[in-house]
Amino acid sequence: MIYTILLTLLIPALSWGQNLVSVRATMIPNTGSFTAKSIKLKGRLLKQENVFTADRLSVFVNSFETENNLRDKHFAEYVGGGSKLPHRRIDLTELKAQDGKGTGNLIVNGVSKPIEINYEEKENFIEASFEVRASDFKLPRANYLGIGLEDLVKIQVQYPYEKK
Amino acid sequence: MKFILFFILLVTSIKSFAYPNFIGHSYTSCLNCHYNPFGGGPLTDYGRAVSATTISSKALFPARVDDEKLAYMSGFLFRKPKQNWLRTQVNYRGFNLVRNPGSTKAETKQWINMQADARLILKFGENDRFVAVTNFGYSPEPANPIAGDKQSEWRSREYYLGYRITPRLGIYAGLMDKVYGLRVIEHIAFSRTTPQVTQNDQTHGAMVHYLSETWETGLHFFQGNMSQDKDLRMRGMSGTFEKTVFEHHRLGFSFLNSKNDYLELTSLALHGRFNLKEGSSLLFEAGQTGQKPANGEEIKARYGLLQTSLRPTRGVYVLTNVEYLKRDIEQETYTVRWGPALQYFPMQRLELRLDVYNTRNFTPDASTKDSWMYLVQTHVWL
Numbered sequence: 001m002i003y004t005i006l007l008t009l010l011i012p013a014l015s016w017g018q019n020l021v022s023v024r025a026t027m028i029p030n031t032g033s034f035t036a037k038s039i040k041l042k043g044r045l046l047k048q049e050n051v052f053t054a055d056r057l058s059v060f061v062n063s064f065e066t067e068n069n070l071r072d073k074h075f076a077e078y079v080g081g082g083s084k085l086p087h088r089r090i091d092l093t094e095l096k097a098q099d100g101k102g103t104g105n106l107i108v109n110g111v112s113k114p115i116e117i118n119y120e121e122k123e124n125f126i127e128a129s130f131e132v133r134a135s136d137f138k139l140p141r142a143n144y145l146g147i148g149l150e151d152l153v154k155i156q157v158q159y160p161y162e163k164k
Numbered sequence: 165m166k167f168i169l170f171f172i173l174l175v176t177s178i179k180s181f182a183y184p185n186f187i188g189h190s191y192t193s194c195l196n197c198h199y200n201p202f203g204g205g206p207l208t209d210y211g212r213a214v215s216a217t218t219i220s221s222k223a224l225f226p227a228r229v230d231d232e233k234l235a236y237m238s239g240f241l242f243r244k245p246k247q248n249w250l251r252t253q254v255n256y257r258g259f260n261l262v263r264n265p266g267s268t269k270a271e272t273k274q275w276i277n278m279q280a281d282a283r284l285i286l287k288f289g290e291n292d293r294f295v296a297v298t299n300f301g302y303s304p305e306p307a308n309p310i311a312g313d314k315q316s317e318w319r320s321r322e323y324y325l326g327y328r329i330t331p332r333l334g335i336y337a338g339l340m341d342k343v344y345g346l347r348v349i350e351h352i353a354f355s356r357t358t359p360q361v362t363q364n365d366q367t368h369g370a371m372v373h374y375l376s377e378t379w380e381t382g383l384h385f386f387q388g389n390m391s392q393d394k395d396l397r398m399r400g401m402s403g404t405f406e407k408t409v410f411e412h413h414r415l416g417f418s419f420l421n422s423k424n425d426y427l428e429l430t431s432l433a434l435h436g437r438f439n440l441k442e443g444s445s446l447l448f449e450a451g452q453t454g455q456k457p458a459n460g461e462e463i464k465a466r467y468g469l470l471q472t473s474l475r476p477t478r479g480v481y482v483l484t485n486v487e488y489l490k491r492d493i494e495q496e497t498y499t500v501r502w503g504p505a506l507q508y509f510p511m512q513r514l515e516l517r518l519d520v521y522n523t524r525n526f527t528p529d530a531s532t533k534d535s536w537m538y539l540v541q542t543h544v545w546l
Binding site: 024026027028029032033034035067068069070073144145146147148 | 190209218328
């Protein structure tokens with residue numbers, strides 16, 4: 001039975017493919033979490049020898065889904081800087097990575113911050129993860145009807161690369 | 165076991181959009197949506213909004229009414245409350261119970277008003293740091309009342325004060341449900357009746373609740389229900405512990421020990437809540453309860469519950485319960501009850517539900533007929 005349950009839990013995770021940005025946010029006071037997922041990351045990730053580079057990888061804030069329509073809308077408005085989404089794109093620029101670690105600039109809400117990532121190379125894509133603080137990007141404290149979000153969010157990216 | 169495995173495979177192979185048991189929406193803790201950190205009772209503002217925008221269908225609303233508007237209208241007066249300190253709710257639940265359906269001789273029908281109450285919540289401080297919750301209304305007498313324990317049908321089944329010392333730590337005192345196991349809504353579930361934690365088993369006491377990043381626990385010390393005669397009050401303690409596993413699932417255990425002048429009851433249980441994605445969930449609980457009369461031998465019972473819930477479309481939930489009860493583990497007799505249920509929330513504030521139950525008693529020396537019943541339930545809340 002344990003194997004059956006594990007299989008059940010694994011099958012949805014396998015179905016996402018290789019283009020995936022997932023942002024995991026924890027609710028305050030630790031009453032759960034949700035993951036906003038987008039499969040619409042765009043841009044060219046290049047591999048030359050053992051070095052990965054990208055000038056710009058981008059994803060639109062309204063392409064994220066959280067299994068809740070209203071939360072999708074709130075997520076886009078929150079990250080996009082307001083209901084009219086003045087900052088509708090999240091960019092990762094000047095990415096350079098080697099030997100499992102990399103650096104780049106993350107642009108959210110019109111604010112650019114240098115970030116450090118860890119990654120693993122898979123068959124033809126990389127799986128990267130990093131953490132950011134919403135307040136570093138001048139995002140206000142999130143709160144909806146008494147439920148807030150932790151400032152620290154965890155981001156994972158799966159993205160295919162091209163050999164240069 | 166084979167049947168259970170088959171059943172899990174069956175339900176998990178269906179592509180569906182998920183369902184309620186909030187773990188299915190990644191709400192690992194009940195505290196998002198309920199003032200009581202272990203669930204049940206009045207909903208918070210956030211819980212009402214979740215009910216309007218996630219659980220209930222919006223098919224009856226015109227397209228211009230979006231989820232933002234539905235969340236706004238989820239308050240008691242169909243709008244967002246203008247103040248933060250007072251909330252009111254009204255709740256009615258009734259059902260038509262049909263036993264032995266189709267039998268010309270044995271079919272019986274009965275309408276039962278299960279619950280009709282008004283709720284009042286006072287709350288103050290950041291993130292509702294201090295809450296005072298009470299309800300009062302109609303509750304039918306228990307079907308099998310304790311001898312000599314006559315309760316009014318008009319009473320309060322819940323009133324308590326709660327204080328969050330920190331967002332993680334809270335203390336609560338008053339008349340509450342015991343902290344134990346899974347609070348599934350089926351109050352006749354063996355997992356609720358056997359350890360005596362069902363709809364009329366509230367107790368006066370004090371409860372401590374702690375919420376960590378990866379686990380949650382509660383301890384409940386109680387003195388029995390003060391509306392009962394002193395010799396009948398079940399005094400003792402209970403507790404539960406849950407650990408978050410793989411981010412969205414919970415595994416836990418519970419214990420309970422209580423006694424009055426005539427009986428000592430000890431119960432232990434393991435339980436799990438699994439998020440099957442997009443709102444679907446799978447719950448299980450397995451436990452053992454010992455009842456030791458003051459002048460007699462202890463009788464140990466074992467019970468199990470497996471419940472799945474799936475949401476084929478927003479507002480509609482398909483549930484299946486499989487339950488097991490062995491009233492005396494020294495005997496070979498046991499009972500299995502199972503059945504599907506269909507739950508429909510056409511709009512927030514209205515729940516319609518159909519439950520079908522098949523019960524079979526297995527005894528080594530005799531064959532017994534299955535018994536069937538179904539109930540059609542209406543639940544309205546304002």
